[in-house]
Amino acid sequence: MxxxxxxxxxxxxxxxxxxxxxxxxxxxxxxxxxxxxxxxxxxxxxxxxxxxxxxxxxxxxxxxxxxxxxxxxxxxxxxxxxxxxxxxxxxxxxxxxxxxxxxxxxxxxxxxxxxxxxxxxxxxxxxxxxxxxxxxxxxxxxxxxxxxxxxxxxxxxxxxxxxxxxxxxxxxxxxxxxxxxxxxxxxxxxxxxxxxxxxxxxxxxxxxxxxxxxxxxxxxxxxxxxxxxxxxxxxxxxxxxxxxxxxxxxxxxxxxxxxxxxxxxxxGGKSPVVVLADCDREQAVSGVLGAIYENAGQICSAGSRLVIEKSIHDDFVAELVARTKALKLGHGLGNPDVGPVNSSEHLGKINGFLDRARADGSDIVTGGSVTEDPATGCGWFFEPTIVDAVSADNELAREEIFGPVLTVQIADDADHALALANDCQYGLVAGIYTSDFAKAHRLARGIDAGQIYINEYFAGGIEVPFGGNKKSGFxxxxxxxxxxxxxxxxxxxxxxx
Known part of the structure; x- marks a missing residue:
């Protein structure tokens, strides 16, 4: 260094x-x-x-x-x-x-x-x-x-x-x-x-x-x-x-x-992270946070949709919100938890999604606004954001925002989670958190995506083929x-x- x-x-x-x-x-x-x-x-x-x-x-x-x-x-x-x-x-x-x-x-x-x-x-x-x-x-x-x-x-x-x-x-x-x-x-x-x-x-x-x-x-x-x-x-x-x-x-x-x-x-991508009730809770919370807030969410394969089983939704989202609020923003050279977005134009695009979400009455449980480096008052920053209980037809669940914005969708069970995961024009990657490996691999086979992560988002490396299905490319x-x-x-x- x-x-x-x-x-x-x-x-x-x-x-x-x-x-x-x-x-x-x-x-x-x-x-x-x-x-x-x-x-x-x-x-x-x-x-x-x-x-x-x-x-x-x-x-x-x-x-x-x-x-x-x-x-x-x-x-x-x-x-x-x-x-x-x-x-x-x-x-x-x-x-x-x-x-x-x-x-x-x-x-x-x-x-x-x-x-x-x-x-x-x-x-x-x-x-x-x-x-x-x-x-x-x-x-x-x-x-x-x-x-x-x-x-x-x-x-x-x-x-x-x-x-x-x-x-x-x-x-x-x-x-x-x-x-x-x-x-x-x-x-x-x-x-x-x-x-x-x-x-x-x-x-x-x-x-x-x-x-x-x-x-x-x-x-x-x-x-x-x-x-x-x-x-x-x-x-x-x-x-x-x-x-x-x-x-x-x-x-x-x-x-x-x-x-x-x-x-x-x-x-592009609008990748789901499926979290089932039998998951390792700490592992899943940390994985979801990393999946959406690394590089300020500007990742094609970001886990931008949390598809979570209803029985653990309330406590899990409460923990996510608390940890999201504790994230530190700042200039990249200062090694923050979350850095800026890349340009003024892109910042405006992200903000447009959240302005429309507010107008639609969406439940923005944390974040949702343009902000700045707290140390300097400068830069192109957007608050780490979570929008809860989003319907499958909402643009927040369907369109790639490409920013630090997590959309939460609630599933009744694993079969419903699979349906929600696949109800998307994209098919780049998906994450699955569960302690039941048979269930994990059934979901992995059923989700239409080019790469599946089980119990660790962004698992793998250069050895693992990467690419998408549907409108995520070929x-x-x-x-x-x-x-x-x-x-x-x-x-x-x-x-x-």
Missing amino acids: SKANDLIAEYRSTGTLGLLPAGHFIDGAFSQPAHNRTMESFDPGSATPFARFTAGTKEDIDQAVASSRRAFDTVWRDTAPVERSRILQRASALILENLDLLAVVETLDSGKALQEAMGDVRGAARAFEYYAGACDKLQGDSFPLGPDYVGYTIHEPVGVTAHIIPWNFPISTAARGFAPALAAGCTIVAKPAEQTPFTALLLADLLFKAGLPEGVCNVVTGTGAETGAPLTAHPDVDHITFTGSVQTGRTVMKAAAEDITRVVLEL GREKGLEGLVSYCKTKSIAARIG
Whole structure:
């Protein structure tokens, strides 16, 4: 933490950091395009700008895609898997060596608490470590065609991959896409969110320092309209990995359809946490709190709906309210319990949900209002909020708020809880708290979601495939399935007799 403390002191003294990258990262170097257009990046904890970054154009995207195409065709797809593994291992080590810098920058850009950002950086290092171990184990199958034939499959890298990175988990999302793409032999053009550009740039530089050839990983910053749209519509992109809203996901799919480009979409969520009467009460209360208030609820897989059995509802919600009221808000660099939300625009969106809830007479049992850092009177903060006894047709139970707002739905029993859990347009994840493992696994099979947590929300790690059903998207990231997402399977059958 000594390096982190020095960086925090520098920021508090100067209002910025001297180590922030400038320009796009293309062909193994930072470069400022001739147009020299820039944008401000804001610190959500103070609601003030702390740096500027390059506002890219379609021409910058064209340059980055051409660079990645050259690198794919001439170098990376034919690099031996064991050498790709060594580079990814070195990248993992370099990420950990730069833990403090990456975490402080992530906190300033996104607003999240520093300890959460440090966890994200460690997770990014682990992603590269995991896929480094998979590079030389990406094996095909053989087919039993009889004595006169031989048949087998091989996995080939899909080619140039586009990565649209969201603002809520910038380095985590970048790493979980970059690492398997590189392991498979693909090249990368990434467009980080305009709110959080810096850690993707720093990560690309670390990958180059780890031995990645020029052009294998390029990062272009800017707005979605001026850089994201040209990237997803580019005819020389072979695959798109997108994380973001359903509305933007539809736009990405339409752009990809023009050239029949492959896509993996990780979209929104309204994930239920099912708490049954026989649960471990402390375990469940702590799990529900973490599921909704980590990163101020700005998580696609946040447990934003508590579906609780009626017989324990009153005492359980009373305990939740008491512990929610005790949570401390503050600037991310001060390691609060709950940090700010990412932008003024997003704060207004969250507040709109609660204004409508008040007008509808909803039971807001704690929170429900815009607030500020109690230490400074600044920043984009929303009170940790619980809305009780919400009906299944209420927008609070159906729409993704993407903030520190927990909706409570009351179930008569486990079967009713299952029905409530599935009564949703999303199907990303779900949590279950019960001491009856048979009941837990019956619910896990019955809930329509891509990933289920039992007795620990956010259980698992890079080893566990992640992705959604219904309007939460399709395709899987993480795990070995995430590696196969960046491959084309080729079948070969030969007559030998």
